[in-house]
Amino acid sequence: MDIVVLLKQVPDTETLIQIADDKTSIRTEDVKWVINPYDELAVEEALRIKEKHGGKVTILSTGPERAVESIRTALAMGADEGVLVDDPAIQGSDALGTAKVVTAALRETGYDLIIAGQRAVDDDGYQVPAAVAELLGIPQASMIIREEITDGKIRCERTVEGGTVVVETDLPALFTTQRGINEPRYASLPGIMKAKKKPLVRKTLADLGIDPSEVGVSGAKCRVVALSFPPERSPGRIIEGETAEAKAAELVRLLREEAKVI
Amino acid sequence: MAQGVLVFAEQVDGSFRKIAYEAVSEGRRLADTLGETVTAVVLGSGVAGIAGELRKYGADKILVGDDPVLADYTTDAYTNVLFDIVKDNDPRMFLLGASTQGKDLSGRLATRLEVGLAMDCIVLKLDGEKIIATRPVYGGKLLAEVALEGTPQVAAIRPNVMEIVEVAEAGNWESISINTGVVKTRVVDKKLETASRVDLTEADVIVSGGRGMAGPDFSVLEELAGVLGGTVGASRSAVDEGWRPHSDQVGQTGKVVSPNLYIACGISGAIQHLAGMGSSKYIVAINKDPDAPIFKKADYGVVEDLFRAVPAITAELKNLKG
Ligand SMILES: Cc1cc2nc3c(=O)[nH]c(=O)nc-3n(C[C@H](O)[C@H](O)[C@H](O)COP(=O)(O)OP(=O)(O)OC[C@H]3O[C@@H](n4cnc5c(N)ncnc54)[C@H](O)[C@@H]3O)c2cc1C
Ligand SMILES: Nc1ncnc2c1ncn2[C@@H]1O[C@H](COP(=O)(O)O)[C@@H](O)[C@H]1O
Numbered sequence: 001m002d003i004v005v006l007l008k009q010v011p012d013t014e015t016l017i018q019i020a021d022d023k024t025s026i027r028t029e030d031v032k033w034v035i036n037p038y039d040e041l042a043v044e045e046a047l048r049i050k051e052k053h054g055g056k057v058t059i060l061s062t063g064p065e066r067a068v069e070s071i072r073t074a075l076a077m078g079a080d081e082g083v084l085v086d087d088p089a090i091q092g093s094d095a096l097g098t099a100k101v102v103t104a105a106l107r108e109t110g111y112d113l114i115i116a117g118q119r120a121v122d123d124d125g126y127q128v129p130a131a132v133a134e135l136l137g138i139p140q141a142s143m144i145i146r147e148e149i150t151d152g153k154i155r156c157e158r159t160v161e162g163g164t165v166v167v168e169t170d171l172p173a174l175f176t177t178q179r180g181i182n183e184p185r186y187a188s189l190p191g192i193m194k195a196k197k198k199p200l201v202r203k204t205l206a207d208l209g210i211d212p213s214e215v216g217v218s219g220a221k222c223r224v225v226a227l228s229f230p231p232e233r234s235p236g237r238i239i240e241g242e243t244a245e246a247k248a249a250e251l252v253r254l255l256r257e258e259a260k261v262i
Numbered sequence: 263m264a265q266g267v268l269v270f271a272e273q274v275d276g277s278f279r280k281i282a283y284e285a286v287s288e289g290r291r292l293a294d295t296l297g298e299t300v301t302a303v304v305l306g307s308g309v310a311g312i313a314g315e316l317r318k319y320g321a322d323k324i325l326v327g328d329d330p331v332l333a334d335y336t337t338d339a340y341t342n343v344l345f346d347i348v349k350d351n352d353p354r355m356f357l358l359g360a361s362t363q364g365k366d367l368s369g370r371l372a373t374r375l376e377v378g379l380a381m382d383c384i385v386l387k388l389d390g391e392k393i394i395a396t397r398p399v400y401g402g403k404l405l406a407e408v409a410l411e412g413t414p415q416v417a418a419i420r421p422n423v424m425e426i427v428e429v430a431e432a433g434n435w436e437s438i439s440i441n442t443g444v445v446k447t448r449v450v451d452k453k454l455e456t457a458s459r460v461d462l463t464e465a466d467v468i469v470s471g472g473r474g475m476a477g478p479d480f481s482v483l484e485e486l487a488g489v490l491g492g493t494v495g496a497s498r499s500a501v502d503e504g505w506r507p508h509s510d511q512v513g514q515t516g517k518v519v520s521p522n523l524y525i526a527c528g529i530s531g532a533i534q535h536l537a538g539m540g541s542s543k544y545i546v547a548i549n550k551d552p553d554a555p556i557f558k559k560a561d562y563g564v565v566e567d568l569f570r571a572v573p574a575i576t577a578e579l580k581n582l583k584g
Contacts, residue, residue: 013514013534017403026404037515096373118365121514121537123406124399126360126381130337130369139446140337142366145508155450159509160362161279161461166451167336179501179515180508221378221411225394227404236545236560238552244566248574251546251562252582259544259561261523262467262490262579 001055001149001171003046004109005079006102006116006129007039009063009070013121024224025092035070038117041177044184045147046115047078053149056080058109062090062101068200075195076187082200083109089205092217095123099131100215104208106136113154114174118143129176139169143178264413266298268353270344271316271324272363273306274335275454280426280464281359283319285419287427288386289357290320295388298354301325303347304435305340307333313435318428324435325351331442334449335363341370342443348375353414355393357386360418361463368418377412382518384423384541393417401514401537421463422520423541460493462512467492467523470512470539471500474528474549474568478505482572483527489579495519497529513538527568531556548572 011017012032020027035043046057059074061067062085071082085101093101106114114136116129133140141156145164148155155168159178187195205212213219239254241247255262269289271282289300302321304313306328313326325347331339344367348356358364360382372379380395384405387394393415399406410416462468469487471480471494480494487494496506498513512519514537524542529535531547531554539545540559547560548568557563564571 011400013401013537017400019404026400094378095369096376096378099373121401122399124382124397124401126365127369127372127379130366131373134341134370134373140366140370141447143362157451158362160454161274161463162459163452163454163509165334165449165453167447168450169447178508179511221376222380223378223409223411224406225409226407227399228407230398230402230405230540233540233545233559233561236547236557236563238557238563238565244570244574245578247564247566248571248578251564251575252578254562255523255544255546256582259523261544 001049001053001112002058002110003049003055003113003115004058004060004106004111005039005042005046005074006114006132007043007059007061007070007074008036008117008120009033009061009067010036010120010122019227023226026227033066033070035073036117036120038119038177040184041179041181042115042117043074043077043079044182045177048182049113049149058083060102060105060109062086062098071200072195073187075198075200076191077185078191081198083203084200085203085208087205089212089216092220093215094220094222095125095127095131096221097215097219098128099135101205101208101210102128102132103135104210105203106132108208112171116174116176118176118178129174133174139173141167141169141173141175144175145178145180147175264352264354266353267293267300267355267357268348268351268414269300269302269321270356270358271302271304272359272361273304273309273312276306276309276312278312278315279359279361281361281421283426284421284424285357285359286316286319286321288419288424290427290429292355292386292388296354296391299323301351301353303327303344305332305343310435310437317431317433319426320429320432322433324433326435326437327440328437329440329442331445334452336445336447336449337366337370338445338447339442340367341374343440344371345374346441348414354391356414356416358418360420364418368416372416375412375416377414377416378410379416379418380408380410381418382420383417384420386417386419398541401534402540420520462493462495462510462517462519465493465519465521468495468519468521469525469527470495470497470529471527472497472529473499473503475500475505480506482569486525486572486576489576489583497535526556526560527572529556530554531559
């Protein structure tokens with residue numbers, strides 16, 4: 001089975017995010033880059049499926065050269081091959097642009113199963129996987145915590161408000177991960193050594209036959225026009241009181257009379 | 263020429279979700295500014311009976327697509343049907359909720375329509391006839407204003423943020439003929455809790471527990487949530503400890519919530535937790551460490567052992583209710 005994981009490199013969640021001078025992007029100096037946490041779950045699930053059913057796990061990412069480090073980490077976890085589509089014209093792409101690039105690359109790698117994160121914790125977009133599935137014309141299941149593959153069919157347990165729903169479909173298909181699906185393994189030292197020798201191919205838009213005007217800022221149908229910091233929460237107040245009961249009474253009074261939320 | 267606002271009103275098992283009312287109300291507001299009409303769409307099986315409810319929120323027209331295939335949400339069937347409805351109605355804007363269903367559906371639909379989509383928006387402004395949508399990015403560390411190309415402009419709105427506005431009832435519903443098209447996914451099982459528990463993303467009040475709970479017994483929080491009509495959530499630490507299910511996790515790798523009142527009990531206030539609850543209207547922190555970072559984000563802080571403070575708050579509320 002050919003399993004492809006869509007992996008995005010994102011700023012570490014602890015990183016201080018600063019707005020760049022253009023006001024529409026962030027400053028990338030001093031950012032620590034990591035694998036998007038949901039994509040880590042995707043890599044882990046791909047490896048487990050491979051261990052059970054055999055096959056090959058390919059890591060596919062579009063991004064700048066630095067993303068190689070994240071692909072290598074996934075290879076060190078146990079994935080077999082990496083593909084990075086790196087082209088200056090891709091910068092500024094929206095979800096649809098990214099999906100076009102990813103889709104063209106998927107047509108070259110081949111796929112029976114595509115695994116992505118439910119969202120990238122930078123743009124919080126929740127969009128690229130659905131766009132990829134649509135462009136490929138294959139079924140999708142999002143935010144799943146369990147999968148089961150038998151006879152060319154996949155069953156996915158999706159999380160929805162108030163519970164879960166199990167959907168079944170034929171492969172090829174795409175699903176996205178939800179916390180709870182697995183606990184990602186760490187790359188072992190031998191894994192890291194082996195990863196250095198695993199194939200990692202770089203491609204450009206020309207290699208994939210994509211017209212640069214279709215992607216990047218020029219092709220974007222959803223464009224960031226301004227970034228700003230959310231309003232600071234006004235500094236709160238510590239409730240005074242001698243006892244827990246006194247504090248409780250004061251808190252309840254404030255919630256009723258001042259905040260008027262209860 | 264494209265005209266009006268089309269709103270997808272989400273229902274599950276014959277009841278509208280709260281987000282459906284939020285989306286129709288927001289659609290009404292935009293349409294009023296534009297001087298145009300709002301059309302709501304309801305899809306499901308046996309849902310004609312509930313469609314009229316949307317008149318209360320200002321839908322001028324309600325289109326009902328009823329088909330056994332639509333009984334349970336599937337990406338394929340809902341995308342196929344909504345694509346046709348959008349093409350037939352040619353709206354200027356299309357709104358839906360960024361619920362789990364809306365997130366799954368909107369990316370697929372916008373791609374098929376070849377239009378821009380603004381996901382998980384908290385504010386929609388109009389610049390002439392164009393939507394400028396505000397959406398949190400980087401786990402809420404920044405807000406992005408985005409502009410959309412293509413018609414219709416599609417915006418998925420974050421649950422529990424936009425106001426539900428009731429208006430004088432108007433409009434009517436009509437059933438439309440639909441074609442569910444090729445459907446490759448089947449729903450084979452459903453495990454949904456009963457209506458007794460409101461989902462975190464829709465809750466007005468959330469009482470969350472963290473590592474400070476020191477074990478799986480969350481009964482003090484359940485009781486407080488009970489008197490407040492709220493829902494219990496958790497930090498990732500509490501989930502990782504196995505004290506609470508993953509579905510209770512609030513944060514960057516959990517649910518993003520926007521209740522009126524969020525009460526964090528025994529939670530330190532890590533950046534990834536704040537990413538999930540920072541947009542709550544009021545935040546109360548109960549923590550025995552006066553230096554806990556959560557106090558910097560809380561409107562009201564109670565420095566106290568939670569096992570003393572929480573029952574005292576519950577007792578105080580019960581007293582008031584008499
Ligand atoms: C990639 C990534 C993603 C993450 N995603 C999330 C996420 O989605 N959600 C999330 O929550 N975290 C997330 N985290 C984890 C986050 O960094 C913190 O580790 C976590 O939020 C801490 O949980 P906590 O506040 O319950 O525990 P702690 O930080 O251990 O805090 C416990 C608090 O309880 C207080 N306390 C102890 N006993 C009592 C008592 N009896 N009464 C009152 N107070 C008491 C202590 O003073 C302390 O402040 C993520 C981390 C990473 C790296
Ligand atoms: N540049 C990218 N390269 C590869 N995969 C991506 C990229 N951007 C997004 N994805 C995939 O799509 C998921 C959701 O991303 P998003 O739609 O941006 O929130 C991510 O978790 C990845 O699996």
